[in-house]
Amino acid sequence: MIDVAIIIVSWNVRDYLVQCLRSVFADLQRSRLRGEVWVVDNASTDGTADLVRSLFPNVHLIANQHNPGFGAANNQGMAAAKAHGPRYYFLLNPDTRVHPGALFALINALEERPDGGMAGARLVYGDGRFQHSAFYFPGLRQLAFDLFPLPARFYESRWNGRYPQTKLARDGEPFAIDHPLGATMMVRADVAEATNGFDESFHMYCEEIDWSWRIQAAGWRIYAVPSAEIVHYGGESTRQVPATSVINLWQSRARLYAEMYGRFKLAIASKMVQIAMRRRAKRANDPQMKQAYETIIQIWRGI
Helix, strand or coil: CEEEEEEEEECCCHHHHHHHHHHHHHHHHHHCCCEEEEEEEECCCCCHHHHHHHHCCCCEEEEECCCCCHHHHHHHHHHHHHHHCEEEEEEECCCEEECCCHHHHHHHHHHCCCCEEEEEEEEECCCCCEECCEECCCCHHHHHHHHCCCCHHHCCCHHHCECCHHHHCCCCCCEEECEECCCEEEEEHHHHHHCCCCCCCCCCCCHHHHHHHHHHHCCCEEEEEEEEEEEECCCCCHHHCHHHHHHHHHHHHHHHHHHHCCHHHHHHHHHHHHHHHHHHHHHCCCHHHHHHHHHHHHHHHCC
16 A cells, blocks of 8 residues: 555646656655656657656556547546555646645545545745645626626735735645645545546536536535645646637636536526627637637527
């Protein structure tokens, strides 16, 4: 048995992945946790798989021949790691750098809180700036912030699904949240198995919200752990395909809202998205982005 199985799903971010793996192994050694690492590469074309084999022979590499999506690949990694008997799964994005002590802090927070099924880290950008990593479940108000220009003073508020930055100060205590950002998720192995991991119908985006919803519905709580700090550069894979990424985002949001909310609230959300996307399509200079916005209108019209 091991303490933690670290699952990293990668797609064409070879250099970030190398930095991420070095930080993970350094923190494992520092913490003296018994851990092993699985990299699930989703058919990268930048030589990721060969580089991992060369530089990190102790990594369990799963080199997919196609890209099944973020959630499916994480499930694949957890299934492969299950035979090693981990107490925890740590799902980590490749465009991250783990600061010393982060792994131990996340596990310790859950060890001290028997009701905790999942925990997320405090995130910062590459230049050290604060990055939101803890959120309330999305509703119509948060959707409005994503779609329309609203007063800037409200963007950092609960109206936009944010927890106060003060609660995520480095010396802060763990606190219960609705869901973490999907870049870092420490999950009890038995909770992951009881809730069946990610819903693989979410190809990209919102899968962590859906899973968090189901974990809490099963009676577990989710915590943010401010003392576990991790650098998250953010969006390094998705920015390679901007039009596809924006379609994936709003398709996943449509599915999420359809699952979480009733018909009346869903109808309002659909109208909001269609109005905003028509405006964006009219202003778009890039034909691919214009087509992406029109595709999103059709997706939301059909829910």
